[in-house]
Amino acid sequence: VEINSEAYNYVVRYLATVDSVLFCDNFKDKENGYAKYIDVNSFVDWYLINEISKNNDACFYTSCYMNLSRNGKLKMGPLWDYDIAFGNTTHNGCDQPIGYWIKYVEWYKRLFQDPDFKQKVRERFDYFYSRRDDLFNEINANAQYLKYSIIENNYKWNTLYKYTVPNNTIMGSYENEVQELKTWLDKRFEWLNQDL
Numbered sequence: 001v002e003i004n005s006e007a008y009n010y011v012v013r014y015l016a017t018v019d020s021v022l023f024c025d026n027f028k029d030k031e032n033g034y035a036k037y038i039d040v041n042s043f044v045d046w047y048l049i050n051e052i053s054k055n056n057d058a059c060f061y062t063s064c065y066m067n068l069s070r071n072g073k074l075k076m077g078p079l080w081d082y083d084i085a086f087g088n089t090t091h092n093g094c095d096q097p098i099g100y101w102i103k104y105v106e107w108y109k110r111l112f113q114d115p116d117f118k119q120k121v122r123e124r125f126d127y128f129y130s131r132r133d134d135l136f137n138e139i140n141a142n143a144q145y146l147k148y149s150i151i152e153n154n155y156k157w158n159t160l161y162k163y164t165v166p167n168n169t170i171m172g173s174y175e176n177e178v179q180e181l182k183t184w185l186d187k188r189f190e191w192l193n194q195d196l
Contacts, residue, residue, distance in 0.1 A: 048078030055085035097187035
């Protein structure tokens with residue numbers, strides 16, 4: 001899409017409309033409120049994936065993508081940029097498995113003022129929470145699958161046992177790194193389950 005093309009101007013106008021409706025007094029209106037313009041389920045899923053992972057790059061500053069088809073609704077995604085997520089950074093308290101990071105971004109702060117949106121988030125979180133074992137099994141399977149690639153990557157870049165900015169800690173081995181990810185994620189799920 002080229003700047004100032006018809007397609008570009010369509011997106012600019014659509015985003016301006018979404019922003020205007022989201023921050024108007026009757027933004028929760030069932031027929032003409034924000035849900036008329038956004039794919040709510042995509043906003044819920046995108047929020048949860050980025051909040052669960054406490055993705056430092058997902059606070060609408062960098063690496064936040066949306067998509068819009070003509071005559072469709074605005075959708076969040078694709079998901080992107082998780083190198084400093086899951087506790088893997090010292091920035092903005094994102095190393096801690098407690099606390100919100102995405103919930104207070106302006107659009108989401110507003111969406112959470114709608115009880116219907118909050119309910120959708122809670123229901124979808126419960127779905128993810130109930131399937132934590134599947135997620136941890138997937139982490140284990142991927143860790144096993146990648147174990148030789150990790151050795152080659154470390155030969156090339158020599159980062160596994162050295163501090164690399166802005167990563168949180170040096171764990172001393174690949175196995176420890178995997179365990180740290182699972183421990184952090186488990187704590188994150190538990191905190192969100194109590195507070196969401």
